Amino acid sequence: MAWAQQVIEGLIQIETKEFDEELWYYRKILEAFENEALMQGFIKYKLTHKPTTHSITTAIALKFKYIDRNFFRTFTRNKKIMPAHQKEFEEIYEQAVQNYKGKHSITVTNREIIDQINKKVRQKIAINLLPNYKMVKNPREIAKVLDYCRGLMKMESELQGDKMWRVINEAIQNTLQQLPENPEEIPKEITNILPFNLPLRNRTNLRAILAALRKIYTFAQLPDSYFVKLEQLPSNPKDLNTDLRGIFPIKDRRDLRDLIKHKRALAEYYK
Numbered sequence: 109m110a111w112a113q114q115v116i117e118g119l120i121q122i123e124t125k126e127f128d129e130e131l132w133y134y135r136k137i138l139e140a141f142e143n144e145a146l147m148q149g150f151i152k153y154k155l156t157h158k159p160t161t162h163s164i165t166t167a168i169a170l171k172f173k174y175i176d177r178n179f180f181r182t183f184t185r186n187k188k189i190m191p192a193h194q195k196e197f198e199e200i201y202e203q204a205v206q207n208y209k210g211k212h213s214i215t216v217t218n219r220e221i222i223d224q225i226n227k228k229v230r231q232k233i234a235i236n237l238l239p240n241y242k243m244v245k246n247p248r249e250i251a252k253v254l255d256y257c258r259g260l261m262k263m264e265s266e267l268q269g270d271k272m273w274r275v276i277n278e279a280i281q282n283t284l285q286q287l288p289e290n291p292e293e294i295p296k297e298i299t300n301i302l303p304f305n306l307p308l309r310n311r312t313n314l315r316a317i318l319a320a321l322r323k324i325y326t327f328a329q330l331p332d333s334y335f336v337k338l339e340q341l342p343s344n345p346k347d348l349n350t351d352l353r354g355i356f357p358i359k360d361r362r363d364l365r366d367l368i369k370h371k372r373a374l375a376e377y378y379k
Contacts, residue, residue: 111303111313111320116244118301119324125157127239137235141258142265144275151250151279154243162240165200167192172237175256201229227262234260245283245323247276287327291334298324309336310375338377349377 132150140146164172171179171193183194204225209215217225234257243250251272258265267275288294291306299306304317308330318330342348345356351373358364 111316112323114303115301115320115323116246120242120244122297122301123156123158127154127157127160129160129239132239134232134235137238138231138261141254141261141263142267144267144271147254147267147272148275148279148282151243151276152282154238154241155245155280155283159242160239162236164237164240165193165196168196168233169237169240172241172256175252177256177259179260197229197233200233201226204229204232231261231263245280247273247280250276281326284322284326285324287321287325287330289331289333307334307336309338309377310372311335312372312375341374351377 132153136146137150140150170176179193182191183197184190205217205222208221208225209217238253238257241253243253254272254276255268258268291299294306302320304313304320308314308317321327321330345353348356356370358370363370
């Protein structure tokens, strides 16, 4: 697993803030699919709060987990081969129809009402699934999930494609903190999820390190304090650190096969 992904997974594990469903209620989440500011706020909130753990019907939850775009295409009237997620959907739909009839004191529904109920059921399923979704700082994954929900709800909205991509990336950027001037100022809970130690002894994996840190912090470049101050490489191998004296000088040409490893060992102590 790449270091950046390890940090993403680690952030999920240390998140303690609970999702507030009174703040982000059903209609507000639905409205966010048509409002850039609201959607950006929702994404930022999801990224910095624990997902809910509501009970979701198994087959529908699996369709969401794997972003199965054949959700409705596999529906059939043949009860013998009817897929599990269709049975779950139809049960939710029938309950919604009965609730509507009871609320309005009617026994028969027309096509317009049926279509409205169908749309509401689609919306309810998508909006119920989203708070449970474990959102991470991966813009492609977030875009895929939100686009899937929009399609599931049959929602026509201009907030898609490039617009949604911009909103997602701005939301992720807004979750980032300013990198402390000294690594000692980084909270222990953060250093515990970093797959490397700070300060850095060498720059061998610098690109991966920067990518990992930028999942949490914003900065142009790492301050000098994030690097151990290394000594100048001595010209005489006898003056090397005691851990390296057994390696140099190289006397057997076969040891040249490990030259890259030896170079990395030197980089731990010298510049």
